[in-house]
Amino acid sequence: xxxxxxxxxxxxxxAVLLTGxxxxxxxxxxxxxxxxxMPTKDLQRWNQDGANMEKELKAAGYEVDLxxxxxxxxxxxxxxxxxxxxxxxxxxxxxIEGSSLGxxxxxAKKANIPVIAYDRLIMNSDAVSYYATxxxxxxxxxxxxxxxxxxxxxxxxGPFNIEFTAGDPGDNNAGFFFNGAYDVLKPYIESGKxxxxxxxxxxxxxxxxxWGTDVAQSRAENILSSYYADGTxxxxxxxxxxxxxxxxxxxxxxxxxxxxxxITGQDCDIENxxxxxxxKQSMSVFKDTRTLAxxxxxxxxxxxxxxxxxxNDEKTYDNGVKVVPSFLCExxxxxxxxxxxxxxxxxxxxxxxxx
Ligand code: BGC
Numbered sequence: 491x492x493x494x495x496x497x498x499x500x501x502x503x504x505a506v507l508l509t510g511x512x513x514x515x516x517x518x519x520x521x522x523x524x525x526x527x528m529p530t531k532d533l534q535r536w537n538q539d540g541a542n543m544e545k546e547l548k549a550a551g552y553e554v555d556l557x558x559x560x561x562x563x564x565x566x567x568x569x570x571x572x573x574x575x576x577x578x579x580x581x582x583x584x585x586i587e588g589s590s591l592g593x594x595x596x597x598a599k600k601a602n603i604p605v606i607a608y609d610r611l612i613m614n615s616d617a618v619s620y621y622a623t624x625x626x627x628x629x630x631x632x633x634x635x636x637x638x639x640x641x642x643x644x645x646x647x648g649p650f651n652i653e654f655t656a657g658d659p660g661d662n663n664a665g666f667f668f669n670g671a672y673d674v675l676k677p678y679i680e681s682g683k684x685x686x687x688x689x690x691x692x693x694x695x696x697x698x699x700x701w702g703t704d705v706a707q708s709r710a711e712n713i714l715s716s717y718y719a720d721g722t723x724x725x726x727x728x729x730x731x732x733x734x735x736x737x738x739x740x741x742x743x744x745x746x747x748x749x750x751x752x753i754t755g756q757d758c759d760i761e762n763x764x765x766x767x768x769x770k771q772s773m774s775v776f777k778d779t780r781t782l783a784x785x786x787x788x789x790x791x792x793x794x795x796x797x798x799x800x801x802n803d804e805k806t807y808d809n810g811v812k813v814v815p816s817f818l819c820e821x822x823x824x825x826x827x828x829x830x831x832x833x834x835x836x837x838x839x840x841x842x843x844x845x
Contacts, residue, residue, distance in 0.1 A: 522580070522794050523553040525573030526608075529586040530561040533701075533733060534759045535779060536584065539609070542783035543582065550787055561700060563590045570594040574601055580790050581605045587660040588613040588809075604793050606786060607814065611662040614810040620799055621807050621816040622786045624777040626663045629821045630670020630730070633754040636773050636823060637726050638674060640752055648683035650725035653713055654696040655706050655738055657730045662809075664701075667730040667756070668693050675728070687717045687724070698734050706737030714745040723748040729755055732762040732774055739770050758824050758833060763844055766826050773825040776832055781819050789817065 524547050528540045540556050547554045555573050559566035563586050573581060574597050581603055585591055588611055595617035598605050604619040605612070612618045637643070641650055652675070657664030672691075678684040679691070690696050690713070698706045706729070718724055724746065729735035735755035742750070755762050755774035765771040785800070792799045801815040808814075824832045833839045 521551060521553045523555060523576075523578045524790055525570065525576075525578035525581045526554060526556045527566055527570050527573065527581070527583045528556070528558045529566065529584050529610075531558045532561060533757075534761075535757045535777075538779045539584065539783060542779050543608075543786065546783050546787040547790065550791060552790070559586060561586055563587050567591060567594050571597060574598055574603060578603060580793055582608050582786055582790065583612060584608040585610050585612050588662045589660070591615070606789055606793075608786060609663070609782065611807050611809055611814060613662060616811045618809060618812075618814050619793070620789055620801065621814040622782060622789060623663070623816065623818060624782065624821045625818040626666035627670040627806075628818075629756055629775045629777070630667040630672070631674050632670075632775050632821060632823050633667075633728060633730075633756070633773070634671035634674025636754060636825075637671075637728060637752060638678070640772065641725065643678050643683060646683075648678075649685045650683065651687050651723060652679075652684045652726040652728060653686065653688055653710075653724065654691060655698060655710065655727065655729045655734045656693055656696045657734065658699055658701045659694070659697045660699070661701070664697065664730065665693055668696070671728055671730070671754075684726075687722060688713045698730075698737075701731060701733050703733050703737040703740070706734035707740045708737075710738045710741035711745055714741055718746060718748070721748065724751045725749075726752045727754075729753060731756040732759040732771075733757075735762060735771055735774075736765075739765060743770075756821075758829075758838075760839065760843055763824070763829060763833060763839070766824070766829060767844065769826070773823050775821045776824045777819070777821050778836070778838065780838070785817055785819060 526543050528536045544554050544556045557569040566586050571594050595615045599617040605617055607618050607621040609623050611621050656668040727738050732755040735753055752772045758774045758776045762771050762774050789799050801817050803816040803818050807816045
């Protein structure tokens with residue numbers, strides 16, 4: 491009898507080990523397992539994304555392996571490889587660099603593990619099954635339109651002075667944000683109503699590697715000292731997101747004495763929302779991470795149950811190998827006038843968090 495028990499135990503252990511490697515799927519508890527790979531804990535939004543995903547996936551009955559990769563591509567690669575070796579059934583990845591996950595994705599493909607690209611598209615791989623994000627081009631057009639409306643560009647005589655700060659060239663979203671904003675402003679730049687004083691207006695010239703606040707700040711300091719130190723007034727600094735807007739705001743505080751410019755952002759990070767309330771940032775595009783997390787959890791469920799997966803865009807996101815079926819959530823803009831409704835009444839922040 492003792493022998494039989496020990497044989498049964500070893501068989502069970504081998505079974506656990508086998509399902510635990512090679513992506514056979516499932517977990518010891520029998521629940522399906524979802525690997526969630528986030529780029530970094532440094533930025534508020536990814537912490538929220540990770541926490542929301544974990545909470546919602548667990549509530550839906552899944553086991554979750556959530557990892558953050560400290561903005562280090564190698565670290566993200568090995569974390570994803572571990573998720574695959576540990577037998578996850580679906581992978582959800584917000585890539586640090588869209589093109590650097592090739593080996594891990596090959597592994598996922600071999601193990602038949604579907605991959606959902608989260609917020610940022612994974613490039614040059616046919617292993618990506620779906621993409622869920624906010625409408626990235628629209629994020630940019632909302633920022634551009636805010637500038638058009640606030641300056642009343644259609645009617646005002648101008649000219650107005652403007653500078654641009656875009657995102658990380660390794661992030662496929664960054665080009666969409668910049669192009670969305672630029673396309674709205676382009677007619678006014680071409681007519682001379684908007685004047686880019688530094689002359690820097692291509693994505694490559696205005697990009698911010700790593701989306702770093704410090705990187706954006708030092709470029710802004712250079713521009714301010716080279717082009718605005720003589721008292722030239724700055725009317726707008728179009729920033730693609732909040733981490734870069736913060737860098738520009740820091741640079742302005744120390745290096746600029748003219749009329750305070752319109753500054754755009756994205757994410758409604760706490761620090762930036764406080765700056766909006768204090769008049770140091772004009773707006774931020776709000777992408778409710780709860781909406782994206784719920785959508786992705788729904789897609790995970792549909793994949794696992796073999797149901798048709800909910801997508802609403804099958805033409806925009808070509809990753810170089812295939813057009814990835816996508817679900818695009820709607821971004822909205824927040825500013826000092828509507829932040830209470832959008833951010834506090836919706837339960838995203840408490841009033842205390844913004845003090
Ligand atoms: C996200 C933005 C974020 C930026 C920096 C982008 O991919 O869509 O919401 O601000 O990365 O982390």
